[in-house]
Amino acid sequence: MIRRYFVRSQTKPLPPATAAELPSFDLQGGRPVELRLDGTAKQALETGRTRLLVAAVSFALAFSLIGWRLIDLGLMTDRHEPSIARDLSSGGLETGRADIVDRNGIVLATTLPTASLYANPRHVRDPEAAAAQLATVLPQASAAQLGAKLASERSFVWLQRNLTPRQHDAVNRLGIPGLYFQRERRRFYPHGALTPHVVGFTGVDNQGLAGIEQSFDDVLRASVKPLPLSLDIRIQHILSEELARSIDTFSAIGGAGVVMDVTTGEIVAMASLPSYDPAKPAAAAAEARFNRASLGAYEMGSIFKIFTTAMALNEGVVTLRDGYDTRQPIRISRFTIRDFKPKNRWLSIPEIFMYSSNIGTVHMAMDAGTPAQQTFLKRLGLLQPANIELPEVGQPIVPSPWREINTMTISYGYGLAVSPLQVAGAVASLVNGGTAVRPTLLKRDPAKVAKGPRIISEETSETIRRLMRLVVAKGSGRKANAEGYLVGGKTGTADKLAGRRYARNARISSFVAGFPMDKPRYVVFVTIDEPKPTKETHGYATGGWVAAPAVNNIVTRVAPLVGIAPRDNGNAMIEQLLVEINKSAEGRQLASN
Structure with a gap:
């Protein structure tokens, strides 16, 4: 290999050895001369040149890749940039x-x-x-x-x-x-x-x-x-909003509500107030974290008259034309059982239910007997914790021993404390045709849900639906009468225990409803804890004044969402009951004459 060089004159002579090794250089004239490299010197020069070429190519490739990535990030973000939102929707985010x-x-x-x-x-x-x-x-x-x-x-x-x-x-x-x-x-x-x-x-x-x-x-x-859960977030919002409105209106300390499908047992809404932010549970008060709907156990008052009446009718203890004399309070030991608003006369079974007579209901329970009452309540799931997919499930408070006085008071909702979830499930089992339904928070396929064991006959179930409709159309539940949706229900008001005595001004006010009652699809239960009377309620804070209006609002807002259209069939469901009431009154009058 030949290279050409220009060599200037040197001020310092080269050593003899160096001069001898470069015989072809003209050291005086600065003219180019040919230099021939052989052996080790040639090999070293070739290696250096190769390394320089490889390094240059590597740097060029690296800078090309960096440049392409910068262009990619700047101009093609939508196609390649990692996106949390996109990965969540596609399931690609781990x-x-x-x-x-x-x-x-x-x-x-x-x-x-x-x-x-x-x-x-x-x-x-x-x-x-x-x-x-x-x-x-x-x-x-x-x-x-x-x-x-x-x-x-x-x-x-x-x-x-x-x-x-x-x-x-x-x-x-x-x-x-x-x-x-x-x-x-x-x-x-x-x-x-x-x-x-x-x-x-x-x-x-x-x-x-x-x-x-x-x-x-x-x-x-x-x-x-x-x-997938059974909850419908739209209905959950409605339930929570109406609960909050009632709590605020009546200056209550809390409340709970359940909306349940009567066929599948699916809980489409379940709320407990006050609530809390699940992202900051440690900052929430214990009262807010407490689940009143499934963990709380409360005496439900007159709502239990649904169960007593269904038991008596199903067991043949009474018929719709039967009744009881409610003029005299019932005295047992040191206790006296009276009616809240006494009629002071003989009442038929539909009237006992419509007017919520404690005396008449106690007579029915005593005629059925304590064993029958215990068996019936157990079949409804009211004597054991609710079977639901939650760790926060309350134990019902059951009397032990179960004496005669307990049979009496439990018949109208005192002496046995249960959760709102249990009440909703029990009522659903009575109005859906009479088969037991297990509440669930998991989404179910209706076609794959098998019917539970029979609790009451279809005939008794239909009678209970008509009686509940009677309460809303003519009785204490009229404020729950969402026009066009055939709401049926029952009020419940129970004084709260304060030590070993019941408090005078602290109560649980509740209302349970089903709709539409000719073919029920949902049960709605609302309970308000310690509501205070207002001027508009004329000094009352009972279930009919406090919880029934909330149920009315819930039904009116929920029904269109689930495809239930309003209808105008008036009181067709209760016409036969009104006939039975008149016949009972006539029969009683003839018997007394």
């Missing part, structure tokens, strides 16, 4: 815990990736200054708390778990040495305080600690497929 959704697929609980901040205090140069800076972007932590952590001798301390994206970016911009981020997952509840008593919540490590989150913790951890 969250480690399945979503919980309502019956229509609306997300009730989901998991998103977050960043948690920790520090190695040994790498933090100025703990006090770092803490002051961090406190400006982490409002939940004080500078003193952060400073104590950053000044510790440990090599690892958590500063804050599950930062928001804004906090993550703000901490990053501070550029404080010794701070690091750990990628984690956090559970989010888009509807906040609307569903916490059903959905529940998780801890910082995404372990279910309450509600469905706890009951199905293993299932949610093992699956990526959403868990």
